[in-house]
Amino acid sequence: MSDDTTTLAVTPALQDVEHVPGAAKPEPIIVADGIVRRFGGMTAVDVEHLEVQKGVITALIGPNGAGKTTFFNLLTGFDAPNAGQWSFEGRSLSGKSAASVAKSGMVRTFQLTKALSRLTVLQNMLLASPGNPGERFMLSWLPFLWKKHEAEATAKAMEILARFKLDTKAQDYAGSLSGGQRKLLEMARALMTDPKIIMLDEPMAGVNPALVQSLLGHVQALRDEGMTVLFVEHDMHAVRHISDWVVVMAEGRIVAEGPPGTVMKDQAVVDAYLGAHHDTDLGDDSLLDPEVLARLEAEEEKR
Numbered sequence: 001m002s003d004d005t006t007t008l009a010v011t012p013a014l015q016d017v018e019h020v021p022g023a024a025k026p027e028p029i030i031v032a033d034g035i036v037r038r039f040g041g042m043t044a045v046d047v048e049h050l051e052v053q054k055g056v057i058t059a060l061i062g063p064n065g066a067g068k069t070t071f072f073n074l075l076t077g078f079d080a081p082n083a084g085q086w087s088f089e090g091r092s093l094s095g096k097s098a099a100s101v102a103k104s105g106m107v108r109t110f111q112l113t114k115a116l117s118r119l120t121v122l123q124n125m126l127l128a129s130p131g132n133p134g135e136r137f138m139l140s141w142l143p144f145l146w147k148k149h150e151a152e153a154t155a156k157a158m159e160i161l162a163r164f165k166l167d168t169k170a171q172d173y174a175g176s177l178s179g180g181q182r183k184l185l186e187m188a189r190a191l192m193t194d195p196k197i198i199m200l201d202e203p204m205a206g207v208n209p210a211l212v213q214s215l216l217g218h219v220q221a222l223r224d225e226g227m228t229v230l231f232v233e234h235d236m237h238a239v240r241h242i243s244d245w246v247v248v249m250a251e252g253r254i255v256a257e258g259p260p261g262t263v264m265k266d267q268a269v270v271d272a273y274l275g276a277h278h279d280t281d282l283g284d285d286s287l288l289d290p291e292v293l294a295r296l297e298a299e300e301e302k303r
């Protein structure tokens with residue numbers, strides 16, 4: 001992958017968007033206004049305005065404690081704000097439960113994967129399937145309906161698992177997967193609901209470098225199929241290489257927005273990171289150099 005294409009090219013949909021916090025986008029899928037979340041006297045999130053463009057990969061970055069996960073929790077109904085409104089595809093999601101947010105097509109993964117380790121990989125997938133008997137009580141009383149549903153859901157689960165090269169592990173306990181494979185399973189589970197937007201909370205955290213490239217490829221493939229991706233990530237290599245747009249949070253606010261090549265040189269971003277993140281590498285892409293990756297992959301295979 002050439003550095004020029006990843007750092008300088010701006011995806012056409014975002015070509016004319018201003019590089020300022022709260023910038024208007026041509027086709028926003030999420031629009032958030034005045035979102036405030038306080039914990040006691042501390043304001044964790046204070047987002048004046050944010051638009052997330054449909055069909056692109058947006059990274060949400062910022063130092064530890066900037067409010068990224070809290071903001072994800074608010075947007076997806078896992079937490080409630082003290083103030084603010086937001087909409088998804090033009091429909092208000094304010095006050096909606098996490099389940100109804102997911103039903104509307106907005107699905108998220110978590111920093112710590114939620115895979116149930118004593119269930120098999122396939123069972124984990126089936127649990128994420130909309131309309132599983134846990135969700136639809138009647139199904140569990142009508143065996144023929146449940147059988148039909150199960151067969152369809154299993155076929156779908158196996159197709160998604162194959163995409164992530166996890167199909168051969170379908171009958172293994174999720175607890176036996178490596179950290180990286182669990183992240184893939186988490187993404188696979190999210191796809192069981194046919195989402196319109198997938199929100200990934202630190203998808204690369206704890207992932208072996210050899211699997212990072214594969215994960216990045218999967219995220220890009222989802223975008224290329226028309227899905228919108230919003231992800232929180234500390235791994236700046238990943239952010240630079242796959243994001244079409246980067247939003248920077250610090251102390252609950254959005255302090256910068258723009259394409260990765262521009263935003264990571266922005267003084268507000270550098271300052272935000274230097275405040276809390278002296279050791280953050282904002283630029284070295286050597287990890288994703290094809291030769292380095294090939295070597296890492298070979299080492300991984302030997303293990």
Ligand SMILES: Nc1ncnc2c1ncn2[C@@H]1O[C@H](COP(=O)(O)OP(=O)(O)OP(=O)(O)O)[C@@H](O)[C@H]1O
Nearest residue numbers: 039042043044062063064065066067068069070071
């Ligand atoms: N349930 C809670 N109760 C009290 N304080 C909280 C709670 N959740 C988050 N916070 C605080 O809100 C602030 C924002 O936290 P949050 O986890 O959203 O940041 P973050 O940007 O996701 O950080 P990281 O990158 O480390 O995951 C932090 O100061 C955190 O301690």
